[in-house]
Amino acid sequence: MTRVVASLLLALAAPAWALDFVSTMRPAILYDAPSSAAVKVGIVSSDYPLEKVVSTSGWIKVRDETGKLSWVEESALGSKHTLLVNVPVAQIMEKPAENSPVRARVSRGVVLEIQQAAEAGWVKVRHANGQEGYIKLQEVWGL
Numbered sequence: 001m002t003r004v005v006a007s008l009l010l011a012l013a014a015p016a017w018a019l020d021f022v023s024t025m026r027p028a029i030l031y032d033a034p035s036s037a038a039v040k041v042g043i044v045s046s047d048y049p050l051e052k053v054v055s056t057s058g059w060i061k062v063r064d065e066t067g068k069l070s071w072v073e074e075s076a077l078g079s080k081h082t083l084l085v086n087v088p089v090a091q092i093m094e095k096p097a098e099n100s101p102v103r104a105r106v107s108r109g110v111v112l113e114i115q116q117a118a119e120a121g122w123v124k125v126r127h128a129n130g131q132e133g134y135i136k137l138q139e140v141w142g143l
Helices: 002-013
Strands: 020-024 028-031 040-044 049-056 059-063 069-073 082-085 089-093 102-107 111-119 122-126 132-136
Touching: 040 069, 049 082, 102 132
Parallel strands: none
Antiparallel strands: 020 049, 028 040, 028 069, 049 059, 059 069, 082 111, 089 102, 089 132, 111 122, 122 132
16 A cells, blocks of 8 residues: 555656657747747757647747747757757766766857767767767756
């Protein structure tokens, strides 16, 4: 009985939703409604990560790293999964450890491609220049 109660409490404590992130495969226009006739509210670069909020025929409602909601055409999205650096300067490490050698330093707004699933507070990434390594989860947005 105790195991059943513990399992139920864990299930209730977990969020009822999981964040779903997508990335653009080309520069994409963001709109205030799901229509190309709607007001254009921004543009994002190729490989830009966005949080998927809801889907409708051909359109995805997304949230950017600032929390702003908008719509993007589904055809602008690709299969690559990217992250956005959200601290002034982040370090890409050789291994997922604080004392590991630094492979690169990247600035806020740099897009990195995920190479391996995140675990223990780190995620393996690749920079556009080909440099690979590990970055702290709290220093990126898009997971």
